[in-house]
Amino acid sequence: MAKISIDPWGYFSVKDYDELIGQFGIEPFTDELLSKIPEPNKLMRRKVVFAHTDFGRVVDAIIQKKEFYALTGIMPTLEQIHLGTKLVIENMRFFQEHGAKTFVLVADLEAAATREVSLEESRQRALDFHIPAYIALGLDPKKTVFYFQSTNEKVKNLAFIFSNKVTLNEYRAIYGNTEPARMMSSILQAGDILFPQLEVRMPGVIPVGPDQSVHILLSRDIVNRTKSTFNFIPPSGLYNKFTPSLDGDLKMSKSKPQSCITIPDDINEACKKIRRALSGARKTLADHRKYGAIPEKDMCFQLLAQHFIEDDKELKRIYDEYKAGKMTTGEIKDITCEKLTEFMKDFERKFEKAKKIVPNLKFIQ
CATH class of the missing domain: 3.40.50.620 (HUPs)
Known part of the structure; x- marks a missing residue:
């Protein structure tokens, strides 16, 4: 090597x-x-x-x-x-x-x-x-x-x-x-x-x-x-x-803003990026129902697995339904946008509280 x-x-x-x-x-x-x-x-x-x-x-x-x-x-x-x-x-x-x-x-x-x-x-x-x-x-x-x-x-x-x-x-x-x-x-x-x-x-x-x-x-x-x-x-x-880029590259990068989600990010804009993200679904709905998706190649599933779903059983249910063709790419994108929105709103709330803590922190000199 x-x-x-x-x-x-x-x-x-x-x-x-x-x-x-x-x-x-x-x-x-x-x-x-x-x-x-x-x-x-x-x-x-x-x-x-x-x-x-x-x-x-x-x-x-x-x-x-x-x-x-x-x-x-x-x-x-x-x-x-x-x-x-x-x-x-x-x-x-x-x-x-x-x-x-x-x-x-x-x-x-x-x-x-x-x-x-x-x-x-x-x-x-x-x-x-x-x-x-x-x-x-x-x-x-x-x-x-x-x-x-x-x-x-x-x-x-x-x-x-x-x-x-x-x-x-x-x-x-x-x-x-x-x-x-x-x-x-x-x-x-x-x-x-x-x-x-x-x-x-x-x-x-x-x-x-x-x-x-x-x-x-x-x-x-x-x-x-x-x-x-x-x-x-x-x-x-x-x-x-x-975290992979939304276009499928190995690494999400700020140099490609349309394939990158930051914290914080405008929720509407972030969801638009998710709608355009690389999908693991088949080219036609008929093929998707017949052959199922490839979750490993789906960027929304990767976001759910890495960031937005804590419960392993919930993630497995999504994986199984998507892989079997029961869940469409539109549905998994909907789930991802919903989870992303929940995360961003929770972050904003906690961030405002955290800002009040910082002035009281003691730093090593």
Whole structure:
């Protein structure tokens, strides 16, 4: 198998998730591993979570009720988030509910270096939108530690210490890109990922899309090279599939707004996009009734499975009826619009409440 290069700031060219297994320390998320997880969430049950790195040690910590942490970040470039971000927060919420010390960082330094967003602009966007959005999506603010990269001196100190532990050739082999701004950002991310262990050495999990897996690989390499100094525990990764584009591409992208749903989004416009989404139905109603749909190729069914239906029995009923040709593509699009509308209205209500909480949050300095 050819070595894959992943640019976490650019286009993700992998066409099949199986291509990633065995590379970058990525292992398949097996039924055996799933069976060990207490009360797995729907993303785990439905294999939206498809791979991991050393996740077993986190499962052991959950079962044994030992200390562990979960960490994610905010890239404050726009005042909206991608549906895919919702998957990450759902996994973060799972870990928080199972005892994880929860950390959310605002990547304002990375945004300045790689996206040319000022620190002031990043801070305002994070406070006005991103942090309340994460709370609205289910994170408990009382159990979550928030910080900005620019004001967390310990993270920056770690990054400086880590900077001489990776050679240019090694960095090029992992990222395929050696722009100074991106190199600095990736080393800083290693500081973020390992920062929670400064006080207590404990397992940690970083739930991300597969395009971010290289940051975990770099952090694990740094752990091995700083063992005599820090004795950190290598961080684990949990990787979810992307939310597919409504036109059938592997990854929904803001660069194709007609095939992308954001949070928030205009409900009427979002439903119009859903009406135009790639269908798994047959070309004619007669063929559809005779042969049934292919739910796996239907983008509305993918939205229901990943985001909008919690109950497995309800999802299976839709799958079975659609696959048998009893449910039409129009009917599954109606269901998707209805579920999307419920979600967006619920998010808006929770978001307004969360905005009132943000001024009282204490950030790490």
